Amino acid sequence: MNVIETRELRKEFSVRVRRGLLRRERRTVAAVDGVDLTVQRGELLGYLGPNGAGKSTTLKMLTGVLHPSGGRVTVCGLTPVPQRIQLARRIGVVFGQRSQLWWDLPLRDSFELLRHIYRVPGGEHAARLRRCRDLLDLDEFLDTPVRQLSLGQRMRGELTAALLHGPQILFLDEPTIGLDVVSKQAVRGFLAELGERGDTTIVLTTHDLADIERLCRRIVVIDHGRVVHDGGIDALHARYGSQRRVVVDFDVAPAAPPVLPGVHLESATGPRLVFTLDGSASVGTLVSALTALGGLRDLSVAEPEIEEVIARLYRH
Numbered sequence: 655m656n657v658i659e660t661r662e663l664r665k666e667f668s669v670r671v672r673r674g675l676l677r678r679e680r681r682t683v684a685a686v687d688g689v690d691l692t693v694q695r696g697e698l699l700g701y702l703g704p705n706g707a708g709k710s711t712t713l714k715m716l717t718g719v720l721h722p723s724g725g726r727v728t729v730c731g732l733t734p735v736p737q738r739i740q741l742a743r744r745i746g747v748v749f750g751q752r753s754q755l756w757w758d759l760p761l762r763d764s765f766e767l768l769r770h771i772y773r774v775p776g777g778e779h780a781a782r783l784r785r786c787r788d789l790l791d792l793d794e795f796l797d798t799p800v801r802q803l804s805l806g807q808r809m810r811g812e813l814t815a816a817l818l819h820g821p822q823i824l825f826l827d828e829p830t831i832g833l834d835v836v837s838k839q840a841v842r843g844f845l846a847e848l849g850e851r852g853d854t855t856i857v858l859t860t861h862d863l864a865d866i867e868r869l870c871r872r873i874v875v876i877d878h879g880r881v882v883h884d885g886g887i888d889a890l891h892a893r894y895g896s897q898r899r900v901v902v903d904f905d906v907a908p909a910a911p912p913v914l915p916g917v918h919l920e921s922a923t924g925p926r927l928v929f930t931l932d933g934s935a936s937v938g939t940l941v942s943a944l945t946a947l948g949g950l951r952d953l954s955v956a957e958p959e960i961e962e963v964i965a966r967l968y969r970h
């Protein structure tokens with residue numbers, strides 16, 4: 655079942671740009687420029703892109719904060735802006751710059767207020783809170799006023815607040831930005847667990863590559879408001895020419911290293927040869943050719959780093 659569907663989704667902003675010393679001109683900028691996106695129930699989707707690509711603008715249209723300039727969008731079968739109130743019951747939102755907690759109240763009281771606002775039955779609320787308390791280690795600061803919490807503690811509180819009414823979709827904009835290592839791990843572990851249970855769809859934007867590797871089974875990359883990649887991490891590796899590296903040690907340096915399509919000899923230092931392989935080249939074929947030379951002592955294959963792959967993709 656599709657929980658998010660967009661067709662040709664667009665958002666234009668009218669901005670004033672400087673022309674010469676005094677003159678200013680109005681110009682229309684397409685922040686989101688025809689995005690088609692289909693997300694199924696239970697997916698954990700990373701929505702990535704360089705700064706200014708249009709990620710936050712898309713999330714704002716999906717959550718009913720911004721009116722699209724064109725195209726169609728449905729989330730949980732609803733049209734976000736006109737049906738914003740019904741939608742609010744079905745989605746949870748964590749946007750770094752907007753808090754849903756009461757600054758002067760202890761976390762515990764914020765959670766209680768949210769229970770009343772969403773009219774969540776007592777038993778359901780208690781069960782969800784229990785899980786969040788355990789998985790996000792909330793107990794030591796449940797009675798601390800929100801304004802005294804560290805960023806990491808507040809983020810754990812925000813995640814809980816977004817989930818207490820049992821939403822079908824959780825939208826997260828940069829959930830780990832600026833967090834300390836312990837909080838980052840707690841948040842990632844929690845989201846991974848939530849994703850594995852499969853009943854909550856998660857859409858997250860992040861610039862953190864560790865988030866992507868740990869969490870995102872599917873990655874949608876947007877640039878200049880358009881989708882430039884939609885698929886798994888493996889597809890990203892294959893498509894953006896990420897190179898695997900094979901390091902081989904021989905007893906004695908071979909006279910004639912093998913020459914194979916898509917395989918490049920990066921360096922030959924004494925008995926050690928280092929090859930790089932294009933996405934299409936087979937490690938198996940290279941290993942067979944190297945074994946046939948005789949005197950092979952050691953061999954290791956290094957997979958490409960996601961960091962390198964994303965950097966290449968953004969450069970494209």
Ligand SMILES: Nc1ncnc2c1ncn2[C@@H]1O[C@H](COP(=O)(O)OP(=O)(O)OP(=O)(O)O)[C@@H](O)[C@H]1O
Nearest residue numbers: 667668669685703704705706707708709710711712
């Ligand atoms: N309210 C606005 N008025 C004018 N232009 C805007 C407005 N909001 C966003 N933009 C522009 O739209 C483009 C996309 O912005 P958006 O915030 O969606 O990007 P982003 O991918 O979330 O970037 P980042 O990773 O830096 O948060 C940018 O060029 C931005 O300057």
